[in-house]
Amino acid sequence: MNTSKQVNVMIGLMFVTLIGVFLYFIWDDIRAEDATEKQIVENAERGGNLFSLNCRACHGMNGLGTIENTLLPGLPLNVDLNRPMMPDPDDPRRNVPDLGELMNRQNIIRDSIRCGRVGTLMPAWAEDQGGPLNDFQIQQLVALITGAMPGLDVPDNLNAVSEKGWESAVEEADHTDFLEGKQLAKAAGLTSTTFVLTETAELIADSLLRIDDEVVKIVTVGADSDEITVERAAFGSDAAEHEEGAQIFNGPIEPPTGPLTGEGQKYGPCGQRGVSASEPVGEPIPIQGEVAMELDDNFFQLDGQRSPILEVSVGQEVTIDLVNNGQAIHNMHIAGVDDTYDVDFCEVGGDEPCSEPALMAAGDEGTITFTFDEPGTLNFRCDFHPVLMTGQIVVVE
Numbered sequence: 001m002n003t004s005k006q007v008n009v010m011i012g013l014m015f016v017t018l019i020g021v022f023l024y025f026i027w028d029d030i031r032a033e034d035a036t037e038k039q040i041v042e043n044a045e046r047g048g049n050l051f052s053l054n055c056r057a058c059h060g061m062n063g064l065g066t067i068e069n070t071l072l073p074g075l076p077l078n079v080d081l082n083r084p085m086m087p088d089p090d091d092p093r094r095n096v097p098d099l100g101e102l103m104n105r106q107n108i109i110r111d112s113i114r115c116g117r118v119g120t121l122m123p124a125w126a127e128d129q130g131g132p133l134n135d136f137q138i139q140q141l142v143a144l145i146t147g148a149m150p151g152l153d154v155p156d157n158l159n160a161v162s163e164k165g166w167e168s169a170v171e172e173a174d175h176t177d178f179l180e181g182k183q184l185a186k187a188a189g190l191t192s193t194t195f196v197l198t199e200t201a202e203l204i205a206d207s208l209l210r211i212d213d214e215v216v217k218i219v220t221v222g223a224d225s226d227e228i229t230v231e232r233a234a235f236g237s238d239a240a241e242h243e244e245g246a247q248i249f250n251g252p253i254e255p256p257t258g259p260l261t262g263e264g265q266k267y268g269p270c271g272q273r274g275v276s277a278s279e280p281v282g283e284p285i286p287i288q289g290e291v292a293m294e295l296d297d298n299f300f301q302l303d304g305q306r307s308p309i310l311e312v313s314v315g316q317e318v319t320i321d322l323v324n325n326g327q328a329i330h331n332m333h334i335a336g337v338d339d340t341y342d343v344d345f346c347e348v349g350g351d352e353p354c355s356e357p358a359l360m361a362a363g364d365e366g367t368i369t370f371t372f373d374e375p376g377t378l379n380f381r382c383d384f385h386p387v388l389m390t391g392q393i394v395v396v397e
């Protein structure tokens, strides 16, 4: 070989090595990105398991809270709002995570989980606030809800990551509620109140069962038959047809009704001001006919007056148009004429005047109409923030 050939071979070899090094770096980059994404998905899935064990009673199986079932007190968490995306500035046809808004949501969510929310049923979960969860578990819940793990690179598709986490929450619920050996031995129509099961052992009257998306309440368990009688569409669910072989699960965990976080304390978790009941304040504001009132986090407001005292005349019908300008859900529930609340959550058409709808999500509008036949003073409140969010109606001759 002459020198020039040797040089050519050398240059060739160097070239191959350079390309090799270059390819290695690209591959390593992709591998690292995949590894990070995998790590976030795993954490979101752990978050899903934690959610199923700790949070589902109030926020629902799928994390949709009040959207999933109006009997649930928890806010919807599995929503786009918590996984903010925006059009890519370089290519508006695709969406990328909105980093600023994402960080904002992550902070709100982490703080809500750590500290709970005073005046509501949301308890504090952080160990340093007396709760059962450590910081890492709370980050895993944040990863479940927002699709990104604080401290790690943000994945391209927040929804895809979060979805994996929510799937795992449902799997965990199915796994813990699984009633082995209990299936429908015969299909059940929409109205049938007798279910024939492959096995009824261990079932007890009054407990809830879940079958497909319906919840039923057991009325009687046949002593030596394989039949149970049930109340259909229990726990705010809808009746559905069920096929032979459908699996039976334990029913949902019923949410607690109290105590509220920080109730009766000077300071709640994380130094939040405890709940000293908000007293209705100010001069009575005379109202008649139709008026507008705002619901906000967490107060009623009429003409700029928070926790207002409204004055109405005996025998006159009044309609209040309500709008929820807050983030949380609210409603308006007026105590009965004895000025006590006989039910925790009011119902439209029930004995105590209730806003229609009885549950107003952020941005919702509603109305409440009432007439009082006796002079007196009646309190009203939001059932979701019963200590903080109050007002008063004075009925005058």
Ligand code: HEC
Pocket (backbone or CB within 6 Å): 050, 051, 054, 055, 056, 057, 058, 059, 073, 074, 075, 076, 077, 108, 109, 110, 112, 113, 117, 120, 121, 122, 123, 125, 141, 255, 256, 327, 328, 329, 384
């Ligand atoms: C006892 C019922 C209950 C349980 C259990 C519960 N929550 Fe909540 N949670 C609530 C309520 C009620 C609210 C709404 C508070 C409000 O209206 O301000 C809430 C609010 C939240 C919020 C704030 C949402 C937002 O958009 O502002 C987050 C996040 C949250 N919960 C996460 C969790 C997680 C995670 C768990 C389980 C570790 C959990 N919650 C368990 C009742 C509950």
Ligand SMILES: [Cu+2]
Pocket (backbone or CB within 6 Å): 298, 328, 329, 330, 331, 382, 383, 384, 385, 389
């Ligand atoms: Cu409220």
